[in-house]
Amino acid sequence: MVVNKPDLTVAIGDWQLANPIMTASGTFGYGAEFADFVNLNRLGAIVVKGVSVKPRIGNPPPRIVETACGMLNAIGLENPGIDKFLTEKMPQLQNFTCGVVVNILGDSLEEYCTLAERLKETAIAAIEVNISCPNVKKGGVAFGTDARMVYEVTRCVRERSNKPIIMKLSPNVTDIAAMAAAAEEGGASAVSLINTLLGMAIDIRTRRPKLANKVGGLSGPAIKPIALRMVWQVAQRVKVPVIGIGGISTVEDVVEFLLAGATAIQIGTANLINPGVAEELVDGLENYLLENKIAAVKELINGLLA
Amino acid sequence: MVVNKPDLTVAIGDWQLANPIMTASGTFGYGAEFADFVNLNRLGAIVVKGVSVKPRIGNPPPRIVETACGMLNAIGLENPGIDKFLTEKMPQLQNFTCGVVVNILGDSLEEYCTLAERLKETAIAAIEVNISCPNVKKGGVAFGTDARMVYEVTRCVRERSNKPIIMKLSPNVTDIAAMAAAAEEGGASAVSLINTLLGMAIDIRTRRPKLANKVGGLSGPAIKPIALRMVWQVAQRVKVPVIGIGGISTVEDVVEFLLAGATAIQIGTANLINPGVAEELVDGLENYLLENKIAAVKELINGLLA
Amino acid sequence: MTMHAKAKHQLQGEIREISCRDEYCRMTIAAPAICHVAAAGQFVMVKPAADKSNDPLFRRPFSLHQVVDGLLTIIFKIVGRGTRNLAKMQAGEVLDVVGPLGKGFQLSSEPRHYLVGGGMGIAPLHLLAESINRQNPQSEIIALLGARTARELDAFADLQDLRFLRVELATDDGTAGHHGLVIDLLERAVAAGGRGAVYSCGPWPMMKAVALYCRAKQLPCQVSLETVMACGVGACLGCAVSGADVAGDGYLHVCKDGPVFEAGKIWL
Amino acid sequence: MTMHAKAKHQLQGEIREISCRDEYCRMTIAAPAICHVAAAGQFVMVKPAADKSNDPLFRRPFSLHQVVDGLLTIIFKIVGRGTRNLAKMQAGEVLDVVGPLGKGFQLSSEPRHYLVGGGMGIAPLHLLAESINRQNPQSEIIALLGARTARELDAFADLQDLRFLRVELATDDGTAGHHGLVIDLLERAVAAGGRGAVYSCGPWPMMKAVALYCRAKQLPCQVSLETVMACGVGACLGCAVSGADVAGDGYLHVCKDGPVFEAGKIWL
Numbered sequence A, B: 001m002v003v004n005k006p007d008l009t010v011a012i013g014d015w016q017l018a019n020p021i022m023t024a025s026g027t028f029g030y031g032a033e034f035a036d037f038v039n040l041n042r043l044g045a046i047v048v049k050g051v052s053v054k055p056r057i058g059n060p061p062p063r064i065v066e067t068a069c070g071m072l073n074a075i076g077l078e079n080p081g082i083d084k085f086l087t088e089k090m091p092q093l094q095n096f097t098c099g100v101v102v103n104i105l106g107d108s109l110e111e112y113c114t115l116a117e118r119l120k121e122t123a124i125a126a127i128e129v130n131i132s133c134p135n136v137k138k139g140g141v142a143f144g145t146d147a148r149m150v151y152e153v154t155r156c157v158r159e160r161s162n163k164p165i166i167m168k169l170s171p172n173v174t175d176i177a178a179m180a181a182a183a184e185e186g187g188a189s190a191v192s193l194i195n196t197l198l199g200m201a202i203d204i205r206t207r208r209p210k211l212a213n214k215v216g217g218l219s220g221p222a223i224k225p226i227a228l229r230m231v232w233q234v235a236q237r238v239k240v241p242v243i244g245i246g247g248i249s250t251v252e253d254v255v256e257f258l259l260a261g262a263t264a265i266q267i268g269t270a271n272l273i274n275p276g277v278a279e280e281l282v283d284g285l286e287n288y289l290l291e292n293k294i295a296a297v298k299e300l301i302n303g304l305l306a
Numbered sequence C, D: 001m002t003m004h005a006k007a008k009h010q011l012q013g014e015i016r017e018i019s020c021r022d023e024y025c026r027m028t029i030a031a032p033a034i035c036h037v038a039a040a041g042q043f044v045m046v047k048p049a050a051d052k053s054n055d056p057l058f059r060r061p062f063s064l065h066q067v068v069d070g071l072l073t074i075i076f077k078i079v080g081r082g083t084r085n086l087a088k089m090q091a092g093e094v095l096d097v098v099g100p101l102g103k104g105f106q107l108s109s110e111p112r113h114y115l116v117g118g119g120m121g122i123a124p125l126h127l128l129a130e131s132i133n134r135q136n137p138q139s140e141i142i143a144l145l146g147a148r149t150a151r152e153l154d155a156f157a158d159l160q161d162l163r164f165l166r167v168e169l170a171t172d173d174g175t176a177g178h179h180g181l182v183i184d185l186l187e188r189a190v191a192a193g194g195r196g197a198v199y200s201c202g203p204w205p206m207m208k209a210v211a212l213y214c215r216a217k218q219l220p221c222q223v224s225l226e227t228v229m230a231c232g233v234g235a236c237l238g239c240a241v242s243g244a245d246v247a248g249d250g251y252l253h254v255c256k257d258g259p260v261f262e263a264g265k266i267w268l
């Protein structure tokens, strides 16, 4: 009997991914950090740590706190800036045969546009736009919490770039589907969600916040139910592909997100706990399809029954 | 040496509580369910399961799912309705010497007003208004996600009632402090937060949502960091007392919420896991104050250092 | 403390014995206060006392299998994380136990009793058989036990040894007793032995078949249901099942109104 | 798999020995691939392999205490949930181990070496002493070990037994050695024995005192830092500490740039 290998490929617009398993920005460094644990070329794509126009040293420590089934982080988007990124990180990223997605962030609309422009000549697979950052010109309200701003950032990045544009949505909103719709209208190729939920922890001994930044982003298994609900809501609202993120650490988690409507998924915090997890999930997903006699992973996408 | 008992009392307006430990609506039945495990009279207050104008049979099963450090529930606000509540539940509630708070919910502004009116003649300590319910007249958008509606519900309940009014806020919003401000403007005596976060879980075998209602409310330790952040934000914005809710299960949790600005706290999911927890936390808090030589729990409230 | 006699207790019970064979475990816990008021068909909810982890979060419910001299025994199958953690515990360690919970079996005054159990649903039948026998030593008690395979039935060897009990077995794979369903045993036993009160605990398809059979034959029938539970004390309303007349009665709650119900009261 | 030789490994290591006395535990794990490339001052991050709980979530970091024949030993103190769970493990059980991680100690070519350890910070000094001795058996190695009390020092009895080592002790409560701080021992030892390379691991106040003393005396000094860690591989940037010139250098990352740093490179 011939056992056919299941088809793991998925597509985001014209971009074909070998499989739907990606790594989430900020949790996988620039890929190289995990080269000893994972065969990077087996992943659907890797998303690098967020890059800004100027270098950022990030927030003072402490920057991370363990919480119940999750963690808070307030890294403060530490990164070398786009210049150093292009000269020092890009060359090694080009050795990987899997797709490389560059996550960008800005304090103003112009910064996002500039970053899109600067990435034009690179061989990257896509740009992911982190709009959870505060807009310094609009009093620090995050771009991602206002549909109008989501639309504007998307349009500008879309116009200045020749790459697929993935808009990464913030969950700290009343109606995330409205943000997804704004991104779609602005010309996004896909939306990814969720970024972290704003949280806090207090050291009762010192009576100070456990994070120097006071508040930070909650991630990990704790947030999975929220992320899954949002992915499901967004997938019903928009036609562009949805990339599911939030607390994914097992094959079951991956399948849940695909059924809820995700075309691909990203693994975040789980990489930090189990550095081999991304490749394990590629294998695990293939086995799951084999065992359940599902010929192609595409059959799972949006497969939720009523 | 004389060891003075620390002062555990807190005040919500004119209402004096023996201590800041309350139980959260929907997780403590009508008190009687826990009488074998907890001396109810030692609690600051108990909040009963939400009551509506008409009886509700609730959602079909399955109604609950265990998640990472949390749970999803879609009980569907099952309750006997205000008539039966007043005749069958109220008499036994009046045996308790601790404060009794009645949680109310409606599908329309009128229903909230009616419920406030109906509770006038009772000896309850306060009314807590659950505004996470969908407003059937406004297309099912939850009352608690629109500052205007929050204001209107608060005002109406305030006008029709002679009791302290606690507005219970939904966390599924972009700016919960704005909702708190609207409640304060409407005349709320206090705000309590958070209610559950909307979440989802999927059974990959059946490819159906694990809850018959598809989505449900996430509660438990998983959500504590989000709840704490929101309590802190709200406490900075409003002058009325804030009641902290979300994932509280230990004395450390209680102290964190008090430091963040809560005047009192409610224990929800933890009651389900450990039926004796509420009284344990009253004892635990007293011991904490003794050990740390803090004369009064009030000293902890808003005690976060910068 | 309120001065009424407590019907339910939360206590720290020392594990006196635990043994697992394959995925089946038997655990005996010192829990005098609970044993004192326990009845057949009731259950306990447990969590390792030293466990400070919130994942998994819920306590796990188990039927009372045996209650002797302040010691209670549960028999459980390892199916997931909660039961795996319990199986790892050792004698001397402490379990946080809440119980006894729910409404147990009503002991019928019929002279003949059919105890129909499937898989882990056999667990409560031991205490039930003893209770019926104690109430009326003249009672004829027939236990009809089904399982996937003989190994599963071995977990209940002590039940099969009760002298006042007649036991018949059925297995899906034919490794013990009748090669087939336990409902076949019930039909045969009633045909041969005559009418009696029926008590059933096991997988839903089995209990449904038993309940429908009893309805047709007009035999009194009680079934013991399982649902996911958070509190076990009637507070969260999470354990709802449809009543016989959904529109009229709304939902019943397994932890409070059950786990044992008259078959006629629930939606089959 | 990429074809480069791996510097880090993730492996399932069987626990060969574990023993706890009071709150101090010693655990030996089979981890040949890690031992093969390990250096003094590096660390591993571990999690029980069978642990499917997400609470606590993070792996826990521990210094390499000893590395012999493919077996690695860690010594840890039970301080919270993670270490309590580890202490409950038994020989034969499997630990998921990631390592070796970080940059270890630079072995100085000085003829004299002062190893200054406090509390659990003593753990990495065993492998360090052996490494220095292996590199140059003529080296003079002086270990100055401080702890709250003698019991804590007992956890490191094997270090005190190394024949090529001179050991001096200090305890806060005077139950062993000098009744006072380990920095006192260092000052005396240098005064008596002369200049040398200083390596320090322990509580921050101790290391700061050592670093400031070395700066004053212009002795080469390395310190090994601890921070909360999520990944341990330089990916999350969670383990930041301030560099000596905060404005210029920004932050250093303990898991990647350290845990061992030249004292002059960090903000004291």
Ligand SMILES: Cc1cc2nc3c(=O)[nH]c(=O)nc-3n(C[C@H](O)[C@H](O)[C@H](O)COP(=O)(O)OP(=O)(O)OC[C@H]3O[C@@H](n4cnc5c(N)ncnc54)[C@H](O)[C@@H]3O)c2cc1C
Pocket: B066, C043, C056, C058, C059, C060, C061, C062, C063, C064, C074, C075, C076, C077, C078, C079, C080, C081, C082, C083, C084, C120, C123, C124, C225, C226, C227, C228, C229, C259
């Ligand atoms: C009243 C009652 C009595 C029971 N008596 C026994 C008994 O005597 N022996 C025995 O082996 N089992 C019994 N069960 C089933 C037992 O509670 C489950 O097998 C156990 O909770 C599984 O936990 P887990 O973590 O190993 O499995 P998981 O599948 O990881 O559990 C996930 C969640 O589902 C719940 N769950 C899983 N299976 C069941 C089930 N069958 N019924 C209810 N909830 C479930 C768990 O409690 C948990 O909340 C009883 C259940 C109920 C409701």
Ligand SMILES: Cc1cc2nc3c(=O)[nH]c(=O)nc-3n(C[C@H](O)[C@H](O)[C@H](O)COP(=O)(O)OP(=O)(O)OC[C@H]3O[C@@H](n4cnc5c(N)ncnc54)[C@H](O)[C@@H]3O)c2cc1C
Pocket: A066, D043, D056, D058, D059, D060, D061, D062, D063, D064, D074, D075, D076, D077, D078, D079, D080, D081, D082, D083, D084, D120, D123, D124, D225, D226, D227, D228, D229, D259
């Ligand atoms: C590079 C490095 C090497 C270490 N080597 C050793 C060693 O050899 N022996 C030893 O006993 N301890 C060592 N530690 C400290 C050890 O990692 C902590 O004691 C342990 O993580 C505590 O976990 P817990 O769950 O028991 O405590 P909890 O207090 O419950 O832990 C809560 C969180 O804080 C973190 N944490 C707590 N204490 C520390 C600490 N001192 N340093 C870093 N993170 C901490 C935990 O990892 C966890 O994320 C080392 C730490 C680092 C960073």
Ligand SMILES: Cc1cc2nc3c(=O)[nH]c(=O)nc-3n(C[C@H](O)[C@H](O)[C@H](O)COP(=O)(O)O)c2cc1C
Pocket: A024, A025, A026, A027, A049, A050, A073, A075, A077, A103, A130, A168, A194, A195, A196, A218, A219, A220, A221, A223, A245, A246, A247, A248, A266, A267, A268, A269, A270, D236, D237, D238
């Ligand atoms: C330490 C850390 C750093 C992160 N940095 C970024 C970032 O630079 N840009 C970004 O868009 N998201 C960042 N994220 C968010 C993750 O990409 C992801 O959206 C989030 O963690 C939820 O997924 P998870 O639960 O699987 O971790 C970061 C998350 C963590 C934990």
Ligand SMILES: Cc1cc2nc3c(=O)[nH]c(=O)nc-3n(C[C@H](O)[C@H](O)[C@H](O)COP(=O)(O)O)c2cc1C
Pocket: B024, B025, B026, B027, B049, B050, B073, B075, B077, B103, B130, B168, B194, B195, B196, B218, B219, B220, B221, B223, B245, B246, B247, B248, B266, B267, B268, B269, B270, C236, C237, C238
């Ligand atoms: C089973 C269940 C039922 C609930 N029912 C109600 C309700 O009727 N009214 C209400 O305002 N909140 C209800 N809640 C929300 C809780 O009161 C509380 O706000 C929430 O669970 C967060 O707190 P926790 O994390 O401590 O559980 C319910 C929560 C649970 C778990």
Ligand code: FES
Pocket: C228, C229, C230, C231, C232, C233, C234, C235, C236, C237, C238, C239, C253, C254, C255, C256
């Ligand atoms: S399990 Fe909570 S009401 Fe039954």
Ligand code: FES
Pocket: D228, D229, D230, D231, D232, D233, D234, D235, D236, D237, D238, D239, D253, D254, D255, D256
């Ligand atoms: S712990 Fe993640 S970068 Fe150091």
